[in-house]
Amino acid sequence: MDTQPLPGQGIGHFAPAPTGARMANHGAAMCRVAVTAGRDVYAKPGAMVAYEGFLQYEPLSQSFRSALGEWASGERTPLMSWSGDGTLYLADYGADVLVLQLDDESLSVNGSHLLALDAGLACRVEKVKGPALLAGTGLYNVTVSGSGWIAVTSRGVPVVLDCAEAETFVDPDALVAWTTGLKVKARSTLKVGALIGRGSGEAVQLGFGGSGFVVVQPSEDTSDRLKIRG
Amino acid sequence: MTRELVKAARVRIGDLTPGTDLYIGVQISAPGLSFDISCFGLDAAERLSDDRYFVFFNQPASPEGSVRLLGAQSGDTESFRLLLDQVPEAVHKLSLTATVDGDGRMSQVSAGCVRIVAGGEEVGRYSFTGAEFSTERAVMLADVYRKGGEWRFAAVGQGFDGGLRALLENFGGEVLEDDAPQAPAPTVPAPTVPAQADPAGPARASVPAPAPAPAPAGTPAGVPAGSPVPPHAPAPAPAQQPGVKVSLVKYAEVPEQSGWVQQNPNLVRVTVTQGRDVLALHGSMVAYQGKADFAHESSGMLRRLTANLTGQQLRLMRVSGEGQVFLADEASQLHVVRLEGDALCVSADRVLAFDAGIEHEVRRIEGEGLPNGGLHTLMFGGHGTVVIKTNGTPVVLPVTPAPETHADAHALVAWTRGAQVITTAPVRIRRSAYAGHAAESYSLQFRGAPGNFIVVQPFEV
Numbered sequence: 001m002d003t004q005p006l007p008g009q010g011i012g013h014f015a016p017a018p019t020g021a022r023m024a025n026h027g028a029a030m031c032r033v034a035v036t037a038g039r040d041v042y043a044k045p046g047a048m049v050a051y052e053g054f055l056q057y058e059p060l061s062q063s064f065r066s067a068l069g070e071w072a073s074g075e076r077t078p079l080m081s082w083s084g085d086g087t088l089y090l091a092d093y094g095a096d097v098l099v100l101q102l103d104d105e106s107l108s109v110n111g112s113h114l115l116a117l118d119a120g121l122a123c124r125v126e127k128v129k130g131p132a133l134l135a136g137t138g139l140y141n142v143t144v145s146g147s148g149w150i151a152v153t154s155r156g157v158p159v160v161l162d163c164a165e166a167e168t169f170v171d172p173d174a175l176v177a178w179t180t181g182l183k184v185k186a187r188s189t190l191k192v193g194a195l196i197g198r199g200s201g202e203a204v205q206l207g208f209g210g211s212g213f214v215v216v217q218p219s220e221d222t223s224d225r226l227k228i229r230g
Numbered sequence: 231m232t233r234e235l236v237k238a239a240r241v242r243i244g245d246l247t248p249g250t251d252l253y254i255g256v257q258i259s260a261p262g263l264s265f266d267i268s269c270f271g272l273d274a275a276e277r278l279s280d281d282r283y284f285v286f287f288n289q290p291a292s293p294e295g296s297v298r299l300l301g302a303q304s305g306d307t308e309s310f311r312l313l314l315d316q317v318p319e320a321v322h323k324l325s326l327t328a329t330v331d332g333d334g335r336m337s338q339v340s341a342g343c344v345r346i347v348a349g350g351e352e353v354g355r356y357s358f359t360g361a362e363f364s365t366e367r368a369v370m371l372a373d374v375y376r377k378g379g380e381w382r383f384a385a386v387g388q389g390f391d392g393g394l395r396a397l398l399e400n401f402g403g404e405v406l407e408d409d410a411p412q413a414p415a416p417t418v419p420a421p422t423v424p425a426q427a428d429p430a431g432p433a434r435a436s437v438p439a440p441a442p443a444p445a446p447a448g449t450p451a452g453v454p455a456g457s458p459v460p461p462h463a464p465a466p467a468p469a470q471q472p473g474v475k476v477s478l479v480k481y482a483e484v485p486e487q488s489g490w491v492q493q494n495p496n497l498v499r500v501t502v503t504q505g506r507d508v509l510a511l512h513g514s515m516v517a518y519q520g521k522a523d524f525a526h527e528s529s530g531m532l533r534r535l536t537a538n539l540t541g542q543q544l545r546l547m548r549v550s551g552e553g554q555v556f557l558a559d560e561a562s563q564l565h566v567v568r569l570e571g572d573a574l575c576v577s578a579d580r581v582l583a584f585d586a587g588i589e590h591e592v593r594r595i596e597g598e599g600l601p602n603g604g605l606h607t608l609m610f611g612g613h614g615t616v617v618i619k620t621n622g623t624p625v626v627l628p629v630t631p632a633p634e635t636h637a638d639a640h641a642l643v644a645w646t647r648g649a650q651v652i653t654t655a656p657v658r659i660r661r662s663a664y665a666g667h668a669a670e671s672y673s674l675q676f677r678g679a680p681g682n683f684i685v686v687q688p689f690e691v
Binding site: 098099101102103105107147156157158159160161162164165166168169170171173174179211213214217218219220 | 238239240377378382472473474475476477478481482483493494495496497499513515516517518519520522553556558559560561
């Protein structure tokens with residue numbers, strides 16, 4: 001793809017720069033996915049902002065739906081499958097997009113933060129249990145494993161915290177993703193005062209310990225914008 | 231007692247040994263290969279801002295002698311002596327690296343280890359094999375770094391494409407043609423300081439504060455134009471290797487520092503210690519490490535403020551204990567403002583957090599037609615830190631006596647106390663863009679001596 005001079009002096013430099021990678025950032029908030037025949041990609045419905053080439057999308061196949069289990073059993077499909085040959089641009093209402101390449105690793109992502117993933121990756125869906133259920137982050141965690149690419153959204157520039165250095169406590173509303181294999185436990189800093197309107201605003205945190213890391217976003221606004229729009 | 235460390239393990243050096251005089255031995259056995267083993271003293275931004283802290287065969291010691299190359303001895307391919315208590319404050323991380331000298335690659339390594347010896351006894355060992363690597367020509371073996379006011383050891387074992395030159399450029403160093411690493415320097419001037427030498431090092435010079443060299447911008451400007459670039463080292467590009475951790479490296483936690491640190495435009499990290507509490511906006515914590523506690527903060531002034539501010543409540547919590555707390559609010563831009571005896575007025579709904587010890591008091595600007603009967607501000611004074619949040623990049627306008635500066639009361643973020651708010655003039659604006667949306671805006675007029683300023687955000691709350 002040649003970068004042709006675009007009309008307008010000031011805007012031409014936003015043309016996409018070709019990269020060989022399967023997924024790459026275009027700016028902080030957009031993700032560019034190179035889709036080729038036989039290498040499908042699953043993306044959040046409504047996240048497509050543009051595409052080039054011959055691309056088709058369809059709801060998930062029945063077999064993948066059954067793999068996703070409960071998450072896909074509702075009225076809406078949680079992911080769309082894109083196939084064909086072309087370039088797909090994805091974004092989620094200006095949220096920062098993190099493009100990650102898994103190398104035979106596995107990562108647990110909150111369902112509402114998952115933007116896109118390689119069809120070749122294995123997904124396992126778990127319903128969120130315990131105190132995190134109280135948070136507005138959605139009910140499903142997707143554990144993605146294998147080798148391939150995944151795009152995750154974060155409201156604001158995230159931070160990656162190493163749990164091996166010290167046990168890390170995260171507000172469930174700000175949690176984006178974490179490596180599997182961490183010990184997760186809940187910690188409550190809820191005090192009696194909270195019942196009479198004197199809470200600190202920090203009731204429950206999830207504690208992560210062990211060798212691995214968590215990704216935390218600088219916002220506790222967890223509303224799934226694409227879902228709100230319907 | 232040797233503690234075995236695996237790749238990616240991190241330990242407190244204090245857990246291994248109480249001493250700060252360490253001997254680090256690197257053993258690499260690879261038939262037919264030779265290695266350059268070096269130690270980079272990196273600053274808080276992980277840059278080699280002072281190349282006197284690049285300890286290698288041509289520069290066997292750092293200026294004050296806290297890092298010394300000792301040469302091959304007692305079975306080690308290379309060895310270093312670290313006097314951790316003498317490492318200057320500016321050096322945050324000592325990164326041990328090995329690069330293949332000549333042809334070869336890391337996968338040819340049959341076995342290797344990094345061992346930590348203190349007081350004549352081996353206390354820690356990180357072993358690796360060539361099977362963990364492929365065609366890399368360099369490897370970042372281990373890091374000794376500051377965290378939480380103490381030194382820690384991390385077994386890194388991260389391969390790196392390109393040779394010593396690429397590694398040096400990765401750390402922001404400059405490669406000069408004269409002492410290019412390819413230059414033969416067979417004589418390693420081993421001072422043969424015994425590992426367990428007396429703590430009073432030979433060169434106990436006063437610790438010079440390394441002048442922060444201007445960080446080289448992106449391109450390795452230090453490489454002379456005609457210098458032969460090694461064909462096997464196109465560019466240091468660790469991000470191209472797969473792996474979640476590699477993809478996320480740019481979001482890693484900023485190095486250890488006390489007090490308030492800006493992690494990124496949207497996140498601020500504060501280190502809370504005993505007796506140094508922090509007041510923060512209700513629910514603004516996103517993550518923490520350590521033992522931090524969050525409690526409702528109530529006091530006379532705050533209660534009054536809460537009562538007065540209908541619609542925009544300023545509810546604070548007190549963060550106490552010991553730990554590092556990350557604060558953020560709806561991904562708004564955060565600005566860490568350090569006050570050194572100045573006074574700053576901040577609009578009450580633009581405050582994210584502040585030191586509990588800083589002087590603060592609630593002020594109300596009254597004016598006809600102002601929302602809620604007045605504009606509530608927190609006035610900070612004395613010494614301490616205030617974190618302000620803005621929606622978008624703010625503008626700082628100087629306040630001058632002659633042409634007055636005006637600001638929309640809704641977009642106003644902060645101003646210095648010397649800038650006097652003299653009048654509030656209601657300005658009627660009809661927003662015809664939205665049908666049926668007629669709004670009033672209130673502009674505040676500022677006047678003051680030169681040197682004062684106001685901060686305005688591009689967003690009208």
